[in-house]
Amino acid sequence: MSAQTAFRSADEQLATLRKGAAEIIREEELRAKIERSRTSGKPLRVKLGVDPTAPDLHLGHTVVLRKLKHFQDQGHTAIFLVGDFTAMVGDPTGQSETRPPLTREQVRANAQTYLEQVYKILDRDRTEVRYNSEWLGPLTGHDMIRLCAHYRLARMLEREDFRTRLAGNQPISVHELLYPLLQAYDSVSLKADVELGATEQKFNLLIGRDIQREYGQESQVALTMPILVGTDGVRKMSKSLGNYFDNNEATAEMFGKLMSISDDLMWSYYELLTDFAPPVIVRLREEVRTGVLHPMEAKMQLAHNIIAGFHGENAAQQARDEFRRVFRDRQSPDDVPAHKLPRSASKRLSTLMVEMALAPSRSEAERLIKQGGVEVNGERASDVKRELDLSTPGEFLLRAGKRKFLRIVID
Numbered sequence: 001m002s003a004q005t006a007f008r009s010a011d012e013q014l015a016t017l018r019k020g021a022a023e024i025i026r027e028e029e030l031r032a033k034i035e036r037s038r039t040s041g042k043p044l045r046v047k048l049g050v051d052p053t054a055p056d057l058h059l060g061h062t063v064v065l066r067k068l069k070h071f072q073d074q075g076h077t078a079i080f081l082v083g084d085f086t087a088m089v090g091d092p093t094g095q096s097e098t099r100p101p102l103t104r105e106q107v108r109a110n111a112q113t114y115l116e117q118v119y120k121i122l123d124r125d126r127t128e129v130r131y132n133s134e135w136l137g138p139l140t141g142h143d144m145i146r147l148c149a150h151y152r153l154a155r156m157l158e159r160e161d162f163r164t165r166l167a168g169n170q171p172i173s174v175h176e177l178l179y180p181l182l183q184a185y186d187s188v189s190l191k192a193d194v195e196l197g198a199t200e201q202k203f204n205l206l207i208g209r210d211i212q213r214e215y216g217q218e219s220q221v222a223l224t225m226p227i228l229v230g231t232d233g234v235r236k237m238s239k240s241l242g243n244y245f246d247n248n249e250a251t252a253e254m255f256g257k258l259m260s261i262s263d264d265l266m267w268s269y270y271e272l273l274t275d276f277a278p279p280v281i282v283r284l285r286e287e288v289r290t291g292v293l294h295p296m297e298a299k300m301q302l303a304h305n306i307i308a309g310f311h312g313e314n315a316a317q318q319a320r321d322e323f324r325r326v327f328r329d330r331q332s333p334d335d336v337p338a339h340k341l342p343r344s345a346s347k348r349l350s351t352l353m354v355e356m357a358l359a360p361s362r363s364e365a366e367r368l369i370k371q372g373g374v375e376v377n378g379e380r381a382s383d384v385k386r387e388l389d390l391s392t393p394g395e396f397l398l399r400a401g402k403r404k405f406l407r408i409v410i411d
Contacts, residue, residue, distance in 0.1 A: 007043075008074060010034045010038070016073075017067070019070075019271070021223055023199070023202070023223070025205075033193050037076070043075055043077045044077065045190060046195075047186070048197070049086075050080070052087055052110035052113075053090075057114060057117045058246055058247060060227070062121060063198070063225050063227075063272045065122065066273065069122055078126065078128065079130060079192070080115075080129050080130075081130050082132070083132050084111055084131045086179060086183060090102075111131075120247070120311075130190065132182070144178075151210065156180070160203075180203065180207045184204070184212070187220050188211060188212055188215045188217060193221065195208055202224050209222060228273075229268065230244055231245070231257060231261055245257055247310060251307050251311050251315045252318075252323070254303075258306060258307075259323060273305075274306065284298055284301075300323070304317070307319055337405075338406075339409065340411055341390060341409070344391065346388060347387065348388075349381055349386045350369060353365040353374070353400055368400060369383070370384060373401050376388070377396050393411060395407055395408060395410065
């Protein structure tokens with residue numbers, strides 16, 4: 001096989017790499033790099049840096065990871081950079097105040113869980129994993145001064161987070177100004193051809209382009225991906241906001257949560273979390289609009305595809321079958337937890353729901369009952385004053401909301 005036929009054409013590669021991208025800076029540079037790699041047979045070095053600041057990744061993180069996989073699938077070198085050094089500095093992006101740096105032990109523990117999850121998307125054998133402590137740790141004071149000399153403070157303060165904090169008289173620590181420079185030095189050390197990041201990382205990626213030139217390298221291409229909106233349909237996916245999908249949660253739970261997103265939000269998930277080609281997504285959307293395809297069926301296909309990517313086709317099909325049985329056919333799941341209660345006097349349904357952790361409070365339980373979201377043995381409970389007879393042996397099935405089931409057994 002010749003060098004020119006080892007890779008797909010530039011047009012074919014770009015069609016895949018553009019999908020879902022917010023911005024490519026600059027696309028003509030990316031085309032030139034791809035053409036050069038085809039001629040030489042040398043793959044591009046594509047970098048994605050992630051600071052292990054928390055133990056787990058959520059579905060929002062996978063948007064950029066999937067783009068790294070797209071480059072990997074085109075035959076290029078996927079570099080997953082663990083920012084074990086920069087995590088101890090702290091990325092100021094989007095921060096309204098200086099946050100405390102992490103300890104080395106916290107970073108090391110988080111990094112291990114990241115890699116376990118990353119390999120559900122990337123090919124383990126074809127992924128270059130690096131840690132930026134390799135080159136940032138040994139930097140001398142002279143090296144740091146040289147690095148800082150390559151950038152102007154005025155340019156750094158153009159950054160929106162810093163500008164906002166200055167305007168509000170909020171403090172900015174000097175080490176926060178170093179963060180973008182350290183991330184840029186990662187690109188120098190790795191000789192990155194392309195760096196990936198979310199749209200909020202654009203400033204950092206552009207500094208990487210500048211610093212590479214200062215060190216005599218060709219500038220990397222910066223490719224940014226949109227922020228994934230969370231389950232609330234409004235704000236970006238975040239664990240602190242509780243609107244996220246945990247990549248490690250049970251497949252049936254994830255399937256049910258994906259089915260609960262709005263019909264409008266579904267299409268951005270198709271765009272950012274699946275490999276469906278844009279014309280296919282356009283066709284699906286038109287079929288839903290014209291009534292040829294029911295939105296629930298389109299959403300089930302989406303959930304199936306996302307889960308198959310993490311857990312395999314069999315797990316996705318089982319989760320799909322379970323959803324159909326429980327939610328569409330209104331049957332109970334196979335693995336409903338059971339809770340034994342001693343015989344006692346009658347008890348109000350809303351009180352029992354709180355005691356069994358099916359609702360956080362009695363008022364919330366009553367609200368759910370009023371909305372028709374509670375069933376007893378498959379029949380909707382609509383009376384907030386309903387009493388359950390606990391005086392004789394037997395059992396009954398409680399359902400609260402869409403996904404909470406509990407079998408109550410009276411001894």
